[in-house]
Amino acid sequence: MITVKKLVKRFGPLTVLRELDFEVNSGEFVALLGPNGAGKTTLLRILSSLMRPTSGFVQVASYRLPSQGAFLRAKLGVVSHQPLLYGDLTAAENLQFFSKLYSIGPDRIPEILDLVGLLPRRDDLVRTFSRGMQQRLAIGRAILHNPSILLLDEPHTGLDQAAGEILDRILKEVALEGRTVVMTSHDLLRSAELASRLVLLSKGKISSSVSTVDLDPVDLVDFYKTGLQGGQS
Amino acid sequence: MIPFLKSTAAIVWKDIKTEWRTRENLSAMLVFSLLVILIFNFALELDLRARESLAGGVLWATFIFAGTIGLNRSMAVEKDRGCLDGLLLAPVDRSAIFIGKTVGNLFFMLVVEAMVLPVYSFLYGILVFQPGFLLVVLLGSIGYSAVGTLLATMVVQTRTRDILLPILLFPLTLPVVIAAVKASQGFIQSVPFVEISVWVNILITYDLIFFAVAIMVFDYILEE
Numbered sequence: 105m106i107t108v109k110k111l112v113k114r115f116g117p118l119t120v121l122r123e124l125d126f127e128v129n130s131g132e133f134v135a136l137l138g139p140n141g142a143g144k145t146t147l148l149r150i151l152s153s154l155m156r157p158t159s160g161f162v163q164v165a166s167y168r169l170p171s172q173g174a175f176l177r178a179k180l181g182v183v184s185h186q187p188l189l190y191g192d193l194t195a196a197e198n199l200q201f202f203s204k205l206y207s208i209g210p211d212r213i214p215e216i217l218d219l220v221g222l223l224p225r226r227d228d229l230v231r232t233f234s235r236g237m238q239q240r241l242a243i244g245r246a247i248l249h250n251p252s253i254l255l256l257d258e259p260h261t262g263l264d265q266a267a268g269e270i271l272d273r274i275l276k277e278v279a280l281e282g283r284t285v286v287m288t289s290h291d292l293l294r295s296a297e298l299a300s301r302l303v304l305l306s307k308g309k310i311s312s313s314v315s316t317v318d319l320d321p322v323d324l325v326d327f328y329k330t331g332l333q334g335g336q337s
Numbered sequence: 338m339i340p341f342l343k344s345t346a347a348i349v350w351k352d353i354k355t356e357w358r359t360r361e362n363l364s365a366m367l368v369f370s371l372l373v374i375l376i377f378n379f380a381l382e383l384d385l386r387a388r389e390s391l392a393g394g395v396l397w398a399t400f401i402f403a404g405t406i407g408l409n410r411s412m413a414v415e416k417d418r419g420c421l422d423g424l425l426l427a428p429v430d431r432s433a434i435f436i437g438k439t440v441g442n443l444f445f446m447l448v449v450e451a452m453v454l455p456v457y458s459f460l461y462g463i464l465v466f467q468p469g470f471l472l473v474v475l476l477g478s479i480g481y482s483a484v485g486t487l488l489a490t491m492v493v494q495t496r497t498r499d500i501l502l503p504i505l506l507f508p509l510t511l512p513v514v515i516a517a518v519k520a521s522q523g524f525i526q527s528v529p530f531v532e533i534s535v536w537v538n539i540l541i542t543y544d545l546i547f548f549a550v551a552i553m554v555f556d557y558i559l560e561e
Contacts, residue, residue, distance in 0.1 A: 184422065189423070192358045205427035206428065
């Protein structure tokens with residue numbers, strides 16, 4: 105579903121991604137871990153066609169990037185740490201606006217609001233929502249057009265325990281619908297619980313990858329530390 | 338073509354709806370415009386000749402500074418919550434985003450102009466409600482909104498966007514501002530249309546060229 109080969113991204117003299125190779129199979133839930141500055145967000149922005157790679161091969165859902173980004177966008181849902189929602193529109197109006205951009209009917213809006221638990225707040229302005237509610241609505245916006253690939257960039261940032269758990273429940277439901285999900289995170293335990301595979305990114309390269317089925321939660325920290333040391337060598 | 342128009346209309350609808358709720362943009366533009374008109378009115382009060390020959394310049398100075406306030410705010414709204422990324426992730430032709438934002442900005446500029454013109458007409462004793470004069474206002478505003486939207490999109494990624502926009506915008510819109518001032522002045526002083534037509538033609542040409550160029554380069558400007 106996602107194939108990345110020898111991907112390089114430079115910002116002036118700074119090289120963020122160094123000949124990175126990465127692959128995600130259809131229906132897989134991959135958690136991309138790594139310290140700040142490892143290149144997680146840059147990789148996700150390239151995969152979502154928001155950023156051009158400096159060099160390398162990137163293919164998502166059989167579309168080459170960046171040249172075929174316009175075709176890919178209809179099959180892609182993105183959740184960022186920012187909500188990508190208009191604060192002065194209501195929850196329903198935001199979804200209505202994006203449904204017009206995705207050329208889908210308004211019938212799906214109540215269904216999505218119900219899924220993310222915001223149906224009773226449908227007519228409230230987004231700027232009055234808590235961070236957790238905004239993030240739930242952001243997921244609603246991302247799956248509005250029923251995309252086959254979901255890219256999540258640190259979706260739990262700024263959420264308290266309860267809001268994080270609600271988000272986890274929604275993410276599990278969304279992933280169970282057969283979508284391919286790539287999520288960046290700093291939360292090892294949560295990532296191991298949600299994802300089917302953990303991938304560690306360090307200094308612009310994939311340093312290790314493990315299936316969560318084979319990984320004992322007590323070995324998580326070891327996996328992370330060993331992976332980071334491997335990336336630094 | 339229909340999805341393109343629907344996307345464009347959705348962006349315009351969204352901009353008008355958010356502005357209707359907050360009225361931040363329009364009120365700032367309107368207050369600024371009225372202040373400029375009033376200040377110039379008192380400054381030029383004693384010199385009637387100067388007042389008549391400067392009326393077109395005063396009007397366009399008011400419009401372009403108020404327009405810049407609107408342009409900055411219009412793109413800042415898209416950037417603040419990452420909404421611009423939300424737009425870019427949608428499977429719509431990016432020129433639909435440009436046209437939608439331009440039409441929205443033009444609409445706000447025209448609303449402010451519609452409110453400012455009667456006050457201007459009253460204070461300066463000038464008949465502005467004549468088709469030729471209103472056409473010049475429309476053409477000048479189209480050119481200014483198109484180039485302004487393009488540049489506002491470009492500078493919205495920078496930290497110094499509030500300063501950078503006027504620095505880039507004013508030199509680039511100089512032809513449209515000069516043509517608009519000359520044409521407006523011509524209509525104010527009842528100059529025969531043959532003499533004004535050259536400025537009106539410049540306005541039309543500028544609008545067409547810059548609108549086409551903006552549509553062509555908008556996609557590149559949006560890429561990081």
